[in-house]
Amino acid sequence: MTDSMAPGFEIARGVWRHLDTLDMTALTEFTPVRGLRVDVIGLTAKGEIWIVECKSSLGDFRSDAKWQNYLEWCDRFFWAVPQDFPVEVLPEDTGLMIADRFDAAIVRDAPLEKMPGARRKAMTLKLARAAMRRQLGWLEPDLGAIPA
Amino acid sequence: MTDSMAPGFEIARGVWRHLDTLDMTALTEFTPVRGLRVDVIGLTAKGEIWIVECKSSLGDFRSDAKWQNYLEWCDRFFWAVPQDFPVEVLPEDTGLMIADRFDAAIVRDAPLEKMPGARRKAMTLKLARAAMRRQLGWLEPDLGAIPA
Numbered sequence: 287m288t289d290s291m292a293p294g295f296e297i298a299r300g301v302w303r304h305l306d307t308l309d310m311t312a313l314t315e316f317t318p319v320r321g322l323r324v325d326v327i328g329l330t331a332k333g334e335i336w337i338v339e340c341k342s343s344l345g346d347f348r349s350d351a352k353w354q355n356y357l358e359w360c361d362r363f364f365w366a367v368p369q370d371f372p373v374e375v376l377p378e379d380t381g382l383m384i385a386d387r388f389d390a391a392i393v394r395d396a397p398l399e400k401m402p403g404a405r406r407k408a409m410t411l412k413l414a415r416a417a418m419r420r421q422l423g424w425l426e427p428d429l430g431a432i433p434a
Numbered sequence: 435m436t437d438s439m440a441p442g443f444e445i446a447r448g449v450w451r452h453l454d455t456l457d458m459t460a461l462t463e464f465t466p467v468r469g470l471r472v473d474v475i476g477l478t479a480k481g482e483i484w485i486v487e488c489k490s491s492l493g494d495f496r497s498d499a500k501w502q503n504y505l506e507w508c509d510r511f512f513w514a515v516p517q518d519f520p521v522e523v524l525p526e527d528t529g530l531m532i533a534d535r536f537d538a539a540i541v542r543d544a545p546l547e548k549m550p551g552a553r554r555k556a557m558t559l560k561l562a563r564a565a566m567r568r569q570l571g572w573l574e575p576d577l578g579a580i581p582a
Contacts, residue, residue, distance in 0.1 A: 302570060302574075303570075303574060303577065306567075306570055306574075306577055311562070311563040311566035311567045311570070312566060312570070313566055313569070329559070329562055329563055329566065331559075331563065333555075333559050407481075407555065407558075410555075410558050410559055410562055411477070411479075411481050411558055411562075413562045413566070414459070414477055414558055414559075414561045414562035414565060415459040415477055415479065417562060417565030417566040417568075417569060418459035418460060418461055418477065418561070418565040419454075419459045420565075420569060421461070421565060421568060421569060422450065422451075422454055422459070422460070424572070426450075426451060426454075429451065429454055
């Protein structure tokens, strides 16, 4: 991690670290389907999939016209925002985390909307392959860019 | 990668790089179940799981008393050995790769012995979580050792 992280990425980092304390594993910048990239995606030991969208400011939130498209690719959906974010603008039927670059706290749990089994299976495989490939991309940079 | 790799690891590296050219993703040193650690485990885009055991010498092979325990944790099982290895000692109903630290070649395909669906599902989830956690362990070393 560098010291010159963009605000959204600082929040993602805190979220990632917090998910780890919950025994969730996670990836950042994951693409469940072409044209859609999520900030943080988490996977529990039982296979539940969470998406956490990180917004550093109100403008950042307002400019995201497609967040509802994320819902079908997870079992629970959260926002993660900094402490000074006007959280009343966020939809109430979504989860909420307050985060900084070091940690996060879940202040409102997300409703469970289970994905169909076939989609969860495909997503788990895709997560496994993305995480495995990123590892190789770091160890062996001559093998090409790390795909999202 | 360092220049001081153990012989078995050099082979694993070549295997890993070769699997990448087949659009397989892989992890090294993965533990499918307590007490059993495999050298390389690969995952195809369709979810097929391969295990590749890397043996640098005949002595290395002869000292492995539990390789048959690996079979139930994969769909295909391969050995990977260096070019000067006496391959006639290896069981004929297993796959075979010849490898060095840069690449590998499949010289005998492995028979397909499909795992039960529930086991494949559990293994895919475990692979996803292991790969995701290793990534965090590298980026955030204060969060603790990287679990196998």
